[in-house]
Amino acid sequence: MQNLQGKHILLGVCGGVAAYKMANVASALHKAGAKVSVIMTENATQFITPLTFEAITNHPCIVDTFTREFPHDITHISLAKTADLILVAPATANVIAKLAHGIADDMLTTVLLASRCKKLIAPAMNTAMLESPVTQDNLKILEKYGACIIAPASGLLACKDIGSGKLPEPKVLIDYIMRELAREKTLAGTRVTITAGPTRESLDPVRYLTNHSSGRMGYAIAREAMLRGAEVILISGPVALDPVPFVQIQQVITAQHMMQAVQKVLPATDILIKAAAVADYRPISISDHKIKKMEGDQQITLERTDDILGWVARNRRQGQFVCGFSMETQDMMANSAAKLDRKKLDMIVANNLKVEGAGFGVDTNVVTIITRDGAVELPLMRKDEVAGKLLDMIEQRFQIKKDNENKI
Ligand code: CTP
Numbered sequence: 287m288q289n290l291q292g293k294h295i296l297l298g299v300c301g302g303v304a305a306y307k308m309a310n311v312a313s314a315l316h317k318a319g320a321k322v323s324v325i326m327t328e329n330a331t332q333f334i335t336p337l338t339f340e341a342i343t344n345h346p347c348i349v350d351t352f353t354r355e356f357p358h359d360i361t362h363i364s365l366a367k368t369a370d371l372i373l374v375a376p377a378t379a380n381v382i383a384k385l386a387h388g389i390a391d392d393m394l395t396t397v398l399l400a401s402r403c404k405k406l407i408a409p410a411m412n413t414a415m416l417e418s419p420v421t422q423d424n425l426k427i428l429e430k431y432g433a434c435i436i437a438p439a440s441g442l443l444a445c446k447d448i449g450s451g452k453l454p455e456p457k458v459l460i461d462y463i464m465r466e467l468a469r470e471k472t473l474a475g476t477r478v479t480i481t482a483g484p485t486r487e488s489l490d491p492v493r494y495l496t497n498h499s500s501g502r503m504g505y506a507i508a509r510e511a512m513l514r515g516a517e518v519i520l521i522s523g524p525v526a527l528d529p530v531p532f533v534q535i536q537q538v539i540t541a542q543h544m545m546q547a548v549q550k551v552l553p554a555t556d557i558l559i560k561a562a563a564v565a566d567y568r569p570i571s572i573s574d575h576k577i578k579k580m581e582g583d584q585q586i587t588l589e590r591t592d593d594i595l596g597w598v599a600r601n602r603r604q605g606q607f608v609c610g611f612s613m614e615t616q617d618m619m620a621n622s623a624a625k626l627d628r629k630k631l632d633m634i635v636a637n638n639l640k641v642e643g644a645g646f647g648v649d650t651n652v653v654t655i656i657t658r659d660g661a662v663e664l665p666l667m668r669k670d671e672v673a674g675k676l677l678d679m680i681e682q683r684f685q686i687k688k689d690n691e692n693k694i
Pocket residue numbers: 481541560561562563564565566591592593594595596609610611612613614625
């Protein structure tokens with residue numbers, strides 16, 4: 287989990303059955319290094335005790351507006367001033383209504399009124415209460431005042447109704463917090479397209495040709511770019527990975543599909559990172575029926591797929607930054623430098639499949655980042671760390687490129 291060291295997160299827990307889920311949220315944030323302060327409404331204490339949050343966060347959990355926990359401070363003002371973010375979850379219809387209309391009649395609503403930081407509101411209630419026009423209007427008012435409303439999940443509710451109104455799982459709530467706090471927004475306003483995973487080329491309705499790419503490197507880059515505030519499109523071959531939150535994922539199967547997807551998004555892309563392992567060949571034809579076995583050997587005739595980066599080199603517009611990947615098993619530096627030139631790239635990330643800890647299907651990688659100015663060899667790292675280093679270097683060069691173009 288990303289580091290939240292130095293961040294102060296305030297959790298506002300209201301009186302809904304889902305209040306128990308907030309123990310997991312508090313625990314995950316505390317483990318990520320954040321200072322977590324929990325404020326509960328009186329009603330919330332019917333569902334989960336303040337002691338649970340105190341034990342998890344190592345901080346007093348506050349219910350009473352006139353608490354004497356911090357005798358030298360005006361507690362509600364000091365909490366409001368020091369919080370980097372407030373998540374109200376589960377947010378009941380009653381608390382949402384109070385927040386929308388500036389009513390501050392308990393500690394939670396008072397702190398929210400006094401705070402200037404980003405507020406995330408996760409409504410959780412019965413479907414009829416959620417869909418009632420007054421709740422919908424109140425949510426719109428909160429949005430107008432700058433709060434981010436986290437869409438409730440659908441399913442079986444505590445009241446046995448089935449519908450919208452469930453509090454999303456802790457992982458989803460934490461994704462929202464991470465997006466706000468985990469990184470400086472160094473890529474805000476930048477459109478980043480990433481390709482990831484393998485492609486798959488059918489032979490018949492049963493069989494296909496592919497490679498061992500798991501997509502982990504490309505997905506890690508997509509996540510890192512999203513955390514840095516970029517608008518991210520992830521063009522993904524078939525992989526067994528969870529989607530990256532807040533990233534637009536376009537699923538593709540073949541090299542041709544990937545080519546079409548890249549062609550469509552390239553004009554509106556600022557930075558293109560091609561981490562996908564694209565098939566260079568496909569069967570010259572796809573049999574309509576399963577190919578039956580016969581006596582003797584069988585041969586498959588293959589034809590070349592389009593080189594997507596080759597097309598990008600011919601069609602990219604000025605100012606775009608293009609980074610390729612190069613997977614080799616021998617002569618890594620020479621082959622990768624040749625690809626940098628041939629494909630007119632700004633950068634290429636080279637890795638040697640024969641090096642321990644590098645390549646497909648593992649959580650680590652050993653890469654060398656090559657540009658026209660030279661090469662930077664990185665040690666064995668987790669793929670999310672490689673993604674961070676890679677984006678640091680891209681950001682720096684993308685800026686230099688932009689500055690140079692502005693001078694012309
Ligand atoms: N690539 C591409 N289109 C292809 C094949 C590869 O855009 N049809 C991209 C990959 O996404 C990667 C880069 O080209 O960013 C290098 O891929 P790689 O397979 O290492 O190199 P190739 O150019 O295909 O050369 P070779 O297979 O001969 O090593």
